[in-house]
Amino acid sequence: MLILNCPSKLQLLEGLLRRSLPHTLPAYGAVMHINRGNPVQHEVVVDSWPEVKAVLTRPRQEVVKDNLDYYANLHAAFYWDIDACQALLENAEAIDWGRAFQLQGLQDGMYEATKSIAETKCVHLETYAYQTLMHPDPSTLHPSRFRSDVFHLGILSPSQATLLNEAWDFGGNDRSLRYLDSLIRCFPSACLVDKAGQLISWNLSDPMACLTHGYTLPQYRGQGCVRAVAQAIAGKLYSRGFPVYCGILAENQPSKQALVRMGFHILPETYYMLIVTPALNLQN
Ligand SMILES: CC(C)(COP(=O)(O)OP(=O)(O)OC[C@H]1O[C@@H](n2cnc3c(N)ncnc32)[C@H](O)[C@@H]1OP(=O)(O)O)[C@@H](O)C(=O)NCCC(=O)NCCS
Structure with missing residues (x-):
């Protein structure tokens, strides 16, 4: 080797x-x-x-x-x-x-x-x-219907890692907090905040350029929030030549549905x- x-x-x-x-x-x-x-x-x-x-x-x-x-x-x-x-x-x-x-x-x-x-x-x-999902042509992603008069689209800051860590099913410990902090600092991310600056929805990418940690606070779901952040991050990765893909648990229908509605294809590979x-x- x-x-x-x-x-x-x-x-x-x-x-x-x-x-x-x-x-x-x-x-x-x-x-x-x-x-x-x-x-x-x-x-x-x-x-x-x-x-x-x-x-x-x-x-x-x-x-x-x-x-x-x-x-x-x-x-x-x-x-x-x-x-x-x-x-x-x-x-x-x-x-x-x-x-x-x-x-x-x-x-x-x-x-x-x-x-x-x-x-x-x-x-x-x-x-x-x-399940592996990949977008065949991220240049065709359409703008989200999120309310731009209510929410502001931006990028995450390391000070928000604690909130992400609390929301992460596989997180909640010091190591996962360190990991999220490094993702926010080093790789493309996107988020929506409301007028008071409260974090509403976010999406990260990781060292494999995989889209990860898509999340919307429960009370804001169904308003096009994750679509907005996922598309923002997909656009960033695509403009740098990266493939746009992610892995989703088969039973996570809401996430899968959200990605399929954005045009992602479900690949046969696990x-x-x-x-x-x-x-x-x-x-x-
Ligand atoms: C999955 C999740 C991120 C969706 O966030 P959201 O902000 O409500 O999604 P959006 O409103 O942007 O919806 C995007 C698309 O997905 C569809 N969708 C969203 N939630 C859905 C659900 N529960 N069932 C079916 N379709 C759904 C919407 O119809 C929408 O399509 P459209 O824009 O063409 O109408 C959110 O439910 C969540 O945070 N779940 C818990 C965390 C999680 O499982 N994250 C994934 C980890 S990999």
């Missing part, structure tokens, strides 16, 4: 991944961010070069200091060859299985390989299988978000 540091090789890899979209989401989004300023200091590991058969993106070693912080220790994988992927995931220099981490990808083989390695290593694996936490005796 090798860490790909050379900018021209990273550009070449980006082109390779683009040719295999949408299967290469979210690794492609991560590589795009790495090639455009690398705001959260991620890096790319490949099995070999120039004949790449498997790709892994991950934070640089010095970035995540907390061994149990799977929010920040975010990895994405893509393979053209499942054996190369399995070998990369098993390689202790590619992934430290003694620390908590998250692994994302759209390929069933990646999930199965992770599951079998987790069993061998006796670590805990939590599997989230989302969006795996795998959370690995080390065995108790490895935690410190």
Whole structure:
């Protein structure tokens, strides 16, 4: 395996991944961010070069200091060859299985390989299988019907991370708060506030350029709020050349419906978000 540091090789890899979209989401989004300023200091590991058969993106070693912080220790994988992927995931220099981490990808083989390695290593694996939604042409997004006389469209500020953390089903702790704070600081976001400055609706994007954390306060739902923020953020990503996509739990009908009404397509691929936490005796 090798860490790909050379900018021209990273550009070449980006082109390779683009040719295999949408299967290469979210690794492609991560590589795009790495090639455009690398705001959260991620890096790319490949099995070999120039004949790449498997790709892994991950934070640089010095970035995540907390061994149990799977929010920040975010990895994405893509393979053209499942054996190369399995070998990369098993390689202790590619992934430290003694620390908590998250692994994302759209390929069933990646999930199965992770599951079998987790069993061998006796670590805990939590599997989230989302539906993948992608917009085929974000230039066609129409303006939302939200009331611009009542709400103001803007971007989130780090001081609002606490409110987002309270509203997040998978958050509510110090690590998730740190993670949300870094998303707000480093990646495109959008929000609606009312005249008094109260936050009404928001949407973020993450290190894989995936749309995430779409939310509207219950009393403001059904007024076109999330449509406005999702379209604002989609427009920002699209203007920078990013694909516009996200993962939604199959049972989350309101979110799915909102995205489908905006023109997103539901792809056949499952969006795996795998959370690995080390065995108790490895935690410190
Ligand atoms: C899903 C959610 C973000 C929608 O927010 P919202 O501001 O009410 O959505 P909007 O008013 O902008 O609606 C956008 C479109 O979705 C449709 N929609 C919204 N809620 C819907 C529902 N419950 N059922 C069916 N369709 C719905 C609307 O008809 C609208 O389409 P239109 O503009 O063509 O009429 C909101 O219900 C919410 O915050 N849910 C909890 C958090 C959540 O699940 N977030 C997603 C995490 S991935």
